[in-house]
Amino acid sequence: MNDPLIDPASTPEELAFEGALRPTTLTDFVGQPKVRGQLEVLLQAARMQERAPDHILLAGPPGLGKTTLAMIIGHETGRPIRFSSGPAIQHAGDLAAVLSALVPGEVLFVDEIHRMARSAEEMLYLAMEDFRIDIMVGKGAGAASIPLELAPFTLVGATTRSGMLPAPLRDRFGFTAHLEFYETADLERVLARSSRLMDLDLEAAALAELASRSRGTPRIANRLLRRVRDWLLVHAGSSDIDGVRAALELYDVDEAGLDRIDRAVLHAIAHRFGGGPVGLSTLAAAVGEEADTIESVVEPFLVREGLIGRTPRGRIATASGMRHARALAPDDTLDGV
Known part of the structure; x- marks a missing residue:
């Protein structure tokens, strides 16, 4: 069962909520100063030369703003943006249909681009480089390749696993932006x-408390803010730090920002498997x-916080992780740690 606070598969209601909070310009986009500066130069140079910007790859963990940046790129260029995703492009024909429908200068955003079919990736190489694709007509000895010219476009790809992209595809992006987890001060902003935007008046200390428990991720910060708003509405609570703490306690988000799944993973490694190492599939079955979900959502945060580590033999709990696990569920087997 996925946790609604961190599950990357958003519901339509959550997508609408997040969409209403998305900034529409680089000026309004908070955090990622290096990436913002790089994109500003890239987009401004394209405007000055009256051309489509180079293809852009946005890489980083879920929830850091890749989709938002893609929408901003479309807005800043004044061009329409078309959305697609890697899992939806499973055949070369799927990609050909998308590419042939693009208008000059259009921005094509492909989320989870690392999950595209290999045949589609190979077609994309030529499209990105020469704005052309080859369509195969007929079969067998009578088959023929017909070139189809495409309108100049800008591909914006988003991936949480850039290492899974083939080198020929990565090399065709003119710019790769690596998004980092947010500092607490940026999350407060x-x-x-x-x-x-939500007409919610929270004290500065309450915002700081909420930011410190948001795992360095704006998407999670905004979802926790929504839960806090609901709690304050139902309980007519105070919008100070005590109200935020009460709401987060209800939703199982502790002082370190760990939620139910985080604690379950840490508890399993520390208690069930004696601190590890334990394989990913075994760990997934245990919790x-x-x-x-564990590999892409839970692990990056726990590793960054120094609570678990990855080894060739599997996942292990660090000394800090063992202490945290003991605090969560005291166990005599951990007394020597």
């Missing part, structure tokens, strides 16, 4: 802006979660 994100939450302050979102609070204003009742998908291995992909």
Whole structure:
């Protein structure tokens, strides 16, 4: 079962909520100063030369703003943006249909681009480089390749696993932006802006408390803010730090920012498997979660916080992680740690 606070598969309601909070310009985009500066130069140079910007790859963990940046790129260039995703492009024909429908200068955003079919990736090489694709007509000895010219476009790809992209595809992007987890101060600015848009008046200390538990991720920060808003509405609570703490306690987000799944993973490694090492599939079965959810959502945060580590033999709990696990569920077997 996925946790609604961190599950990357958003519901339509959550997508609408997040969409309402998205900034539309680089000026309004909070955090990622290096990436913002790089994109500003790239987009401004394209405007000055009256051409489509180079293809852009946005790489980083979920929830850091890749989709938002893609929408901003479309807005800043004044061009329409078309959305697609890697899992939806499973045949070369799927990609050909998308590319042939593009208008000059259009921005094509492909989320999870690392999950495209290999045949589609190979077609994309030529499209990105020469704005042309080859369509195969007929079969067998009578088959023929017909070139189809494409309108100049800008591909914006988003990936949480850039290492899974083939080198020929990575090399065809003119710019690769690596998004990093947010500092607490930047998350406070994100939450302050979102609070204003939601007509929610939270004290500075309450925003700081919320930011410190948001795992360095704006998407999670905004979802926790939504839960805090609901709690304050139902309980007529105070919008100070005590109200935020009460709301987060209800939703199982502790002082370190760990939620139910985080604690379950840490508890399993420390208590069930004696601190590890334990394989990913075994760990997933132990906590009742998908291995992909643990690997892409839970692990990056726990590793960054120094609570677990990855080794060739599997996942291990660090000394800090063992202490945290003991605090969560005291166990005599951990007394020597």
